[in-house]
Amino acid sequence: MNSRKIVVAAFLFGASCHGALAATAQQPRPATSSTLRSIDRNGPTGIVAVVNGDVISRADVDNRRRLFALSTGQSMSQDVLDRLTPQVIQQLIEERLRLQEIQRRKISVSDADIAAAITDVEARNGMAPGLLRRKLSEDGVGFRTLVDQIRVQIGWSRVLRQVASGNLEVSNADIADQERIQKSLVGQPEYRVGEIFVPVKVASQAPEALRFADTVIQQLRAGAPFAVVAAQFSQSQTALQGGDLGWVDKSRLDPAVLRVVKEMPAGAISNPIRVPGGYTIVTLRAKREIGRDPATMLKVRQVFFPFSTKLDPNAPTDQQKKKLADAKKLSETAHGCASMDEAAKTSGSDKPPDPGEIRLEGVAIPALRSVLTSLSNTPEKASQPLVAEDGIAVVMVCSKEEKNLGVSTHAEIAEKLVNDRVELASRQLQRELDRKAVIDQRS
Numbered sequence: 001m002n003s004r005k006i007v008v009a010a011f012l013f014g015a016s017c018h019g020a021l022a023a024t025a026q027q028p029r030p031a032t033s034s035t036l037r038s039i040d041r042n043g044p045t046g047i048v049a050v051v052n053g054d055v056i057s058r059a060d061v062d063n064r065r066r067l068f069a070l071s072t073g074q075s076m077s078q079d080v081l082d083r084l085t086p087q088v089i090q091q092l093i094e095e096r097l098r099l100q101e102i103q104r105r106k107i108s109v110s111d112a113d114i115a116a117a118i119t120d121v122e123a124r125n126g127m128a129p130g131l132l133r134r135k136l137s138e139d140g141v142g143f144r145t146l147v148d149q150i151r152v153q154i155g156w157s158r159v160l161r162q163v164a165s166g167n168l169e170v171s172n173a174d175i176a177d178q179e180r181i182q183k184s185l186v187g188q189p190e191y192r193v194g195e196i197f198v199p200v201k202v203a204s205q206a207p208e209a210l211r212f213a214d215t216v217i218q219q220l221r222a223g224a225p226f227a228v229v230a231a232q233f234s235q236s237q238t239a240l241q242g243g244d245l246g247w248v249d250k251s252r253l254d255p256a257v258l259r260v261v262k263e264m265p266a267g268a269i270s271n272p273i274r275v276p277g278g279y280t281i282v283t284l285r286a287k288r289e290i291g292r293d294p295a296t297m298l299k300v301r302q303v304f305f306p307f308s309t310k311l312d313p314n315a316p317t318d319q320q321k322k323k324l325a326d327a328k329k330l331s332e333t334a335h336g337c338a339s340m341d342e343a344a345k346t347s348g349s350d351k352p353p354d355p356g357e358i359r360l361e362g363v364a365i366p367a368l369r370s371v372l373t374s375l376s377n378t379p380e381k382a383s384q385p386l387v388a389e390d391g392i393a394v395v396m397v398c399s400k401e402e403k404n405l406g407v408s409t410h411a412e413i414a415e416k417l418v419n420d421r422v423e424l425a426s427r428q429l430q431r432e433l434d435r436k437a438v439i440d441q442r443s
Contacts, residue, residue: 049088050440051096055087063145064088068232070139072224087198087212090205091233091442095152097433102155104164109154117150123350153240156426160237164425170414178413185249186291191261193253194226194243194285197236199278201434213272213279220269224226235278237423242281246416247408249290257282277427293406298361298376299398301340303330304349307393327335327385327392336383337398349391359405376400 046058065084074080100111114401122132133143161168196216199207216229227242234243250258254275264270264284272279305323316324330343344353360376363369371383375397386393408416 009034022215024255043261047442049093049442051093052100053101054096056096059142060145061085061088061094062067063142064092066139066141067136067145070136070141070426071228071232072219074219074224076139077372083213083215083388084434086208086234090199090208091235092200092260093439093441094235094434095429097430097437098156098159101429101433102152102159103157105342107147107155107158109151109158113154114147114150117154118146119255130265149440158430160425164421164427167421167425168418174417175236175413178408178417181406182290183253186289188249188290189262190247190249190288191253192247192285192287193245193257193261194230194283195236195238195245196226196230196234196243196281197238197275197278198233198272198280202306209279210272213281217269217271217281220281220283226269237419238424245287246412253318254280257420277290288406291404291406293404295362295405296376296402298358299337300355300358300372300395301337301344301353301398302351302393302395303340303343304391304393305329305347306349309387311387311389323392324387327352327394329386330394331382334394334396336380337396340382340394340396371395372397404405 012296045057047059049056049059062081064086068074068084068088069076069080081101081320104128118132119129128290132146136146137144164221196213198209198216216233220226220229227244230239230243233239236243238245245252253261254273256275257271257280260270260273261282263282264282266286268284270282272281305327307317308321309317309324311320312355324349330340334340334343341353344351358374360369360371361371368386371386372395375381375383375395379399381396383395386395
């Protein structure tokens with residue numbers, strides 16, 4: 001893994017409040033070069049904007065843009081940071097409004113909620129507890145920046161659930177309607193799409209938003225993970241899922257987006273696409289026919305025996321020899337997935353024994369796909385030890401099921417309907433907050 005690239009961006013919204021100042025009522029103004037000069041001249045405590053009396057400081061802006069650069073593997077050069085500044089300011093203004101709404105509704109986010117979220121971030125990055133905080137500190141990013149993002153992301157989700165509570169109940173009739181639509185579309189194209197939405201609230205912001213979208217696209221095409229960038233900067237609720245829209249047919253896509261997606265190869269990143277409310281950047285993850293996606297789905301268990309040092313095949317250490325012996329013993333004695341779960345508790349690894357349901361055809365490593373194919377014919381039989389430079393794995397297939405993934409389950413249909421309603425509630429509430437806001441953006 002790139003030592004500079006950390007997936008800390010699973011949480012979208014947040015910024016700390018720093019007190020109150022009297023503000024002059026005016027429409028939000030896009031950040032300009034004079035804004036940047038003002039930020040530099042006033043130092044880390046300089047005021048960049050006042051949002052309903054709450055201050056956004058240069059330190060807030062600097063920490064956020066550094067967090068974004070770190071998350072996507074960009075350099076921390078002044079040129080890169082300055083290119084991020086205008087959109088960071090606009091995002092912090094919007095997030096401050098959301099934080100104020102969370103507080104107005106007396107919605108609390110506990111320290112335990114935040115700690116659990118940070119633990120999840122560390123686990124998904126294969127990091128020891130506490131390492132994330134040290135890493136951010138080393139790169140000049142205040143840890144409070146991440147904490148505040150998490151706090152507001154969780155709080156805003158709870159606000160939306162509260163706002164949309166009367167519209168989140170999905171009835172059997174709703175599901176039946178969607179099933180009828182799905183059946184009528186069998187054989188037509190369906191797309192797995194990711195999105196990054198950059199809002200444009202007033203016409204004067206469009207050029208800056210477009211420049212920012214171009215900067216984002218450059219980083220995506222240079223290898224920055226789409227899900228990480230979406231979680232950091234997309235202003236759609238899909239950011240909470242790394243920008244993933246899931247499988248969508250043509251009726252669920254904006255016409256301008258559909259025209260692009262129809263011509264895109266899988267994995268491509270689009271240019272900025274003008275849509276109502278702003279610009280969107282999309283990636284096509286996959287394409288299929290509605291109702292026709294046969295798949296072999298496996299439930300597996302894995303036990304990983306980690307090495308304390310990188311393996312030299314010609315000179316294995318005593319610790320590595322011991323781990324190999326432990327793996328061989330498990331391979332010979334494991335009977336059933338419950339025994340794999342037990343073995344994982346003492347293997348010395350924090351890798352979960354259950355990686356979730358796996359689609360056999362989607363396993364990218366040919367050798368591993370071959371092993372799983374063989375094991376799927378003899379469920380609950382452990383593999384031989386699979387040796388890598390950082391440790392040894394033993395895997396077992398618990399069950400195999402042939403599914404047609406092109407047909408949505410009731411749960412999947414309900415989830416899509418709820419997500420659509422929450423997204424609508426988010427945009428409506430944000431527009432209302434923007435309309436009422438008193439914002440003094442310093443220039």
